Amino acid sequence: MTDQQPLRAGVVGLGMIGGGVAVSMARRGRTPLVHDIRPDASADLAGVPDPLASPAEVARGSDVVMVAVVDAGQAREVIGGEDGLLAGAHPGLTVVLLATVALPVVHELAALCAAGGVGFLDCGVTPGDRAAENGMVAIVGGDRATVDAALPVLDDWARKVVHCGPLGAGMATKIARNVVTYGSWRAVAEAAALAGAAGVDPARLAEVIDTADPEGRTLLQLLGMHGPDGALPDAVGAQVEPLMTKDLDATRDLAAALGVEVPLVDVARTHARHTLERGERPAPAGDDLHRLGLEMMDRVYGPGFSSAVPDTGEPFTGETVDYLFAQVWSRPGLSVRDRRMLTLGVAASTGRSELVQIIANGGLVNDELTPDQLREAALHLAVYVGWCNGTATHTGITAAIAAHTPHQEQE
Incomplete structure (x- = not known):
């Protein structure tokens, strides 16, 4: 092979990706030799010749061969099999x-090729549905010399070739890219379910997202915030974290009220600080701890509730604010609604209607529970805590609904 002799190309596997790669190269004038287990696999592929009988025949007439099969087993057979x-x-x-x-399979196949004196590159591709239009990105791992030698062929079917690093780097990058793809699909599924449960047509959600962020920049915004050293500046994390946690808390509370499961949201909230590279939150202390407890009280029972807490300096009152609300109710493992339901069950077991009323009122104020849901809870709890305690629970819930309903009617 000299500078005057163009590289010869081959493709094994003529599915959507492999067939598209072959069509793209043929359109550029580098018609590849091909193989597929289907004898007629190239029939509808413009400019692509009939398949040869084996991968070995493709290798004999090619300098660079793309292997576009489905899984590791097929890759092993195509590369190292009897007619591979x-x-x-x-x-x-x-x-x-x-x-x-x-990745272990990548290194296994690379070692197999190296033993046979053959170069090897791992190359993730995306998006597969644009393979026949020279529209894919080639995500390559391997040594620089091997990449450079194969580059003319890669350029004939990829709109961009990205050399990510040594062997395995291309596959690792492709796998990481898949996390973004499928993770965002899960996020969209949860968002659509939440919007639908709230009576919103998911098409309106799509309209908002498309209009606000037509090029999808928000998806990669976090990566763009990193500094020259590759780390996210703490000042950025400090600015974003309160907004992020507030929005995710609101999402979890709404999901709980509507009965929608949002496991990805729960994970995002639990690991918010880790996402923003801020490490573990230092435990608040002193005035900060007390302020957090008062804020959580208002969040649990409604705005202004904490103003009724006497500032007597008594240990019990202090620990109620500084420990119960600041350090337990504020933990990310359960939503406020989850903790409210647990606490409602405990209050029901005491037969204290006034305690039940306070807890139920908080659920109504925060739109976590409807009056009908609370009435159903009273019946359910009565079976477990006894009818006398159940009666007190019903009394407390009824009082909370009665106190809340006029407020609702005035709005």
């Missing part, structure tokens, strides 16, 4: 693995 690429290999051959497989 290595059976027809020659000096200077490079194998480019397009299949998404685990």
